[in-house]
Amino acid sequence: MQINQHARLSIAPMMDWTDRHCRYFHRVMTRGTLIYTEMVTAPALVRGGARHLLAFSEAEHPVALQLGGSDPAELAQATRMCCDEGYDEVNLNVGCPSDRVQSGTFGAVLMKSPDLVADCVAAMIDSASVEVTVKCRIGVDDQDPEVVLPEFLRKVSAAGVKRFTIHARKAWLQGLSPKENRDVPPLDYPLVNRMKAAFPDLHLSINGGITDLSQAQAHLKDLDGVMIGRAAYHDPGLLLDADRRIFGVERAPMSRHEVVQAMEPYISDHLASGGKLAQVTRHMLGLFTGQPGARQWRRILSEQGHRPDAGLDVLRDAAAQVAVAA
CATH class of the missing domain: 1.20.120.1460 (Four Helix Bundle (Hemerythrin (Met), subunit A))
Structure with missing residues (x-):
């Protein structure tokens, strides 16, 4: 199965949760689902020498590493390290709203700088032996998602990215905590669906508020992939039938x-x-x-x-x- 096929269902990168033990546990329940690491910052790898953060089990494949950063050269170097370790995909975080991420000028704040994101992913792609993808929001703060999101997709895809995961909420960088940013801004699924119609050649996955496989199957009628976050962590049993229901594998789920x-x-x-x-x-x-x-x-x-x-x-x-x- 190709990586894009695995991306029909993925488990979101979640700080302090999707460590290597969590990923192995999820992999036991589903062979088809694409699994993401916690975000690892490019500065930690390149300047901090924290290569231990890249450790994973071969049993986790297919597994993608999410990078945070905004310096093209540094992200390129970090991407090489990820590829050397054997990850199946490298993903750039353009969605995290935390203060710590904002202070480093990466995460959701990069929705304001699509040209910089394009430069970053171009450098990453030049250094990568695997696919480079992006996880983003529909916009931040007072941006108009109807304007911002298509322009973002246009510029970043022109730099070479062909697969995006879109968290279907805005991120409010001031006034809401990271936790509130996962729940308070309203979801706009129709906007993500319109992006698929506007960019039919892109592989678009949707994220945000999806809590079970029935919802995932409904989204897959219009989109290429679905990413599930907290629901897969708090109720991991929902993954037990994912291979049959999402990937068509005729195998009885484990108890x-x-x-x-x-x-x-x-x-x-x-x-x-x-x-x-x-x-x-x-x-x-x-x-x-x-x-x-x-x-x-x-x-x-x-x-x-x-x-x-x-x-x-x-x-x-x-x-x-x-x-x-x-």
């Missing part, structure tokens, strides 16, 4: 208990290398959402998973609280 069992070898290796149980299981708390016993599952992992000696016995004890049919 949630089978997912727990499949995670055991990975967790065992992590513990053997000096890692802690909670570093992995914190991402698994929502696995049994909606199932009888889910509260006890979360409670045991939350209360006992942080013990210095916590091991697979804690995981198994937590799973035993949930009906096997789950």
Whole structure:
């Protein structure tokens, strides 16, 4: 399957959440879905020497790394590093509204500078051995998305980007927190659909407010891809049937208990290398959402998973609280 086909469904880059343990966990449940890293800043890689931030498991493929930055030369160098590590895609963040990102002149504030974004992606593409993509908003602050978004797509695609993920909300850089920016600005799905009609040769994915596979399937009637964020983290069980419903793979989905069992070898290796149980299981708390016993599952992992000696016995004890049919 080509990377664009995997992009029919993707899991959003989420700071402090989509680390390598989370990504491995999600990959256990779906082979087809494209998985994104947390945002890694180009300055951290190039100036800070933080190459350890690029670590991932071969089992995570297909996996894309999201970069933050606004200096074309620095982004080009960071892109080379990502490609050398073996990522399947490099994505430029033009959507994050946090103060920390704004102070570095990257993220959503770059919606105001499409020419700079075009320069950045052109440099990245020149340095890349894989596809370079962009995740953006429909606009920021008082911008008119009807004007800003098509101009942004036109300029950035002219620089070589052929795949965009559009978070269908504005970002308000002043007055709203990053958390509020995920919920308060209204969604404008019809605008994203109009962009597909205006740019039929671009691969456009939609992001924002999508909470289940039925919604994803509805969006895929008009668009090329769907990106799911927090819903996939808080209720990861929704990924269990993604390969069949989104990618047409005729394979029975795993049960949630089978997912727990499949995670055991990975967790065992992590513990053997000096890692802690909670570093992995914190991402698994929502696995049994909606199932009888889910509260006890979360409670045991939350209360006992942080013990210095916590091991697979804690995981198994937590799973035993949930009906096997789950």
